[in-house]
Amino acid sequence: MRFTVVSFPGSNCDHDCVRVVDAVLGEQATLVRHTADDLGRPDVVLLPGGFSYGDYLRCGAIAARAPVMAAVRRFAEGGGPVLGICNGFQVLTECGLLPGALGRNAGLDFVCDDVWLTVEGQATPFTRGVPRERPLRVPVAHHDGCYFADDDTLARLEGEGQVIFRYADAAGRPDPTANPNGSRANIAGICNAAGNVVGMMPHPERCAEPLLGGVDGRLLFDAVRGVLS
Amino acid sequence: MSEAGTSRGGMKGRVTVRLRPGVLDVQGKAIAHALADLGFGETEVRVGKVFEVSLDAADPDAARARLTEMADKLLANPVMESFEIEVE
Numbered sequence: 001m002r003f004t005v006v007s008f009p010g011s012n013c014d015h016d017c018v019r020v021v022d023a024v025l026g027e028q029a030t031l032v033r034h035t036a037d038d039l040g041r042p043d044v045v046l047l048p049g050g051f052s053y054g055d056y057l058r059c060g061a062i063a064a065r066a067p068v069m070a071a072v073r074r075f076a077e078g079g080g081p082v083l084g085i086c087n088g089f090q091v092l093t094e095c096g097l098l099p100g101a102l103g104r105n106a107g108l109d110f111v112c113d114d115v116w117l118t119v120e121g122q123a124t125p126f127t128r129g130v131p132r133e134r135p136l137r138v139p140v141a142h143h144d145g146c147y148f149a150d151d152d153t154l155a156r157l158e159g160e161g162q163v164i165f166r167y168a169d170a171a172g173r174p175d176p177t178a179n180p181n182g183s184r185a186n187i188a189g190i191c192n193a194a195g196n197v198v199g200m201m202p203h204p205e206r207c208a209e210p211l212l213g214g215v216d217g218r219l220l221f222d223a224v225r226g227v228l229s
Numbered sequence: 230m231s232e233a234g235t236s237r238g239g240m241k242g243r244v245t246v247r248l249r250p251g252v253l254d255v256q257g258k259a260i261a262h263a264l265a266d267l268g269f270g271e272t273e274v275r276v277g278k279v280f281e282v283s284l285d286a287a288d289p290d291a292a293r294a295r296l297t298e299m300a301d302k303l304l305a306n307p308v309m310e311s312f313e314i315e316v317e
Contacts, residue, residue: 058306065303094306101308104255148252148309182253 001027001228004042006072006088008034008063013049013085016205020221021046024208027225034066043228044081044125045072047088049141049203059102059144060090069095081125081224082197086142089189089199098192098199099157100149106182110143114214115180115202117188118168121161122195125227126220135172136165136216138202140180140188145201147183147190157190165189165200240286241317242296246305247277280304289316 003021007014014031021029030040034052039045052063063069069091076082076097084092092098105111116135119127130136149157157163165188166174174186181201189200204217248254257274264272282299286292296314305312 057303061303061306093308099308101306103253103309106253106255108255108259146253146255150251150308182255 001025001044001225002040002042003027003029003044003046004032004039005029005046005048006034006039006068007031007048008050008052008066008091010052010054011048011050011087013087013203013205016203017046017048017085020205020208020218024218025221025225032068034063034068036068037071039068039071039075042075042080044083044224045075047072047082047084047091048205049086049088052087052091055087055144058090058094060087060092060094063087063091064094073097076192076197079194079196081227083126083220083224084197084199085203085205086140086145086201089201090144092197092199097197098190099153100147100190102144102201103146103148104144105142105146105180110141111145111180112139112141113180114139115188116168116170116172116178117165117202118172118174119165121164122191124164124191124195124198125224126198127164128223128227130219130223135168135170136219137207137214138204138217139206139214140202141206142181142201145181145183147181147187147201149184154184157187158185160193162190162193162195163187164191164198165202240284240289240292242282242284242292243315243317244280244282244296244300244304245277245313245315246280246300246310247312248275248309249311252309278304292316 207214
């Protein structure tokens, strides 16, 4: 199974994603540069975290217009599974593949912590079969993770099951006090209407092997492998 | 080599990008707090961005059209922001 990881200038979690794919999953990972016009016939595309183009203008704004994104858009519109993590989520909202936008954290601080996430909504390629009876423990590390969408968009997301991950307490309750960044409705991750494009602020690739202190993140990568095999 | 604005057809535009009403502006709030500490307690602050763009264009209308395209395609995110264009 082939995973393509897109690398922009300033991406800094691209090699973490590659490691999960090849060292943890034992699958094939290919790094593709921002200038590429071809993704190398992947089964899955990962947009990694980092600070693409220095996050100048707005987070993810310049990456969203990079040449490689035309190929990502074709892949996504053809139904291919795409996961954007942190800066990758910001890129997906900036290019319009996901609704809404991500702004400065409500507390103004960069947050770097482990959070609990509920898994809910549609069964996307990255969440199908992931247990829902307990929250996942996954780290966040971002300055601009405050999810915003207008009321109509938010109602549509909720109604269509497009809210995939929500910040919660350890018991899985999406309490406002468990919200690290002021996101509307505690939203940590969403998918598009078709369900194949997923964006999330937390970093599953940083908790996919025991040495990193947690393995809940691996469930997402196992899920997409299970869906495709 | 020349300074921006002197060689590009002499046309200058300004794109002002603002957060839409209702979008949380935490930077504006922090700045208002700082102003209050300095004795300006009567303020409410919203932070925006100004882009000063020098460009080649046949006339102000053409410049305005190009600047509008730039704002639509990159300079503003319509989910959270609105923009205004001025041409000198």
